[in-house]
Amino acid sequence: MTEQPAKNHPIIVAVTGASGMPYGQRVIETLAESGRKVIVVVSDHARIVLKEEMSADFLKVDHPNIQFMNYRDIAAPIASGSFPTAGMIVCPCSMSTLGEIAGGISRNLIARAADVTVKEGRKLMLVPREMPFSAIHLENMLKLAKIGVTIMPASPGFYHHPKKIDDVVDFVAGKILDHFGIEHSLYKRWGTNEFNLEELGTF
Ligand SMILES: Cc1cc2nc3c(=O)[nH]c(=O)nc-3n(C[C@H](O)[C@H](O)[C@H](O)COP(=O)(O)O)c2cc1C
Secondary structure (H helix, E strand, O other), X not given: OOXXXXXXXXXXXXXXXXXXXXXXXXXXXXXXXXXXXXXEEEOHHHHXXXXXXXXOOOOOOOOOOEEEOOXXXXXXXXXXXXXXXXXXXXXXXXXXXXXXXXXXXXXXXXXXXXHHHHHOOOOEEEEEOOOOOOHHHHHHHHHXXXXXXXXOOOOOOOOOOOOOHHHHHHHHHHHHHHOOOOOOOOOOOOOOOOOOHHHHOOO
């Protein structure tokens, strides 16, 4: 039987070496500020991309709700299905990590935690970033989507009229958090001029 995640179970956010570090950072900080416990794992290659994109050695996230786990610590709590979580987000997700997860290869804590998330019937979301996608990438994504993994490409919309990069980042982060039922005001929802969302009771 698939377990029901409790609201106090932590959400895992893994950051891998695809472009899009600001997306991962915004997701982590918004989750933590919403009151959720967040377990963060950063891959070795993500650190190289972090340096390129944010001129930093580490993610700039600092909140008591955030706990880091070591990418190489295959004995960390999230490597076991007996440790309860409310699911996992890989953001951004490289094609390499996506391929590992699709192939069931668990040689680091991110791939292992994703494997555990799938086998325990918990929510797994991947936020891939690559241009263009090859047939290998697409087949891997289709394989995962067919078993219930959410493929949430980092493809920002422009119908909310972004004025700065933060607006674009917020749109993608907001769409990710919507799927985990996290309240936020990162972007203006389509149709909210005509409808009062509180009355609709959607979020
Ligand atoms: C600056 C930079 C940007 C990259 N962007 C991407 C990307 O957008 N998507 C991708 O799949 N790989 C990208 N890569 C390649 C991955 O980092 C590489 O495949 C790495 O092995 C992924 O490892 P990981 O999944 O363990 O983090 C990028 C590498 C660098 C240095």
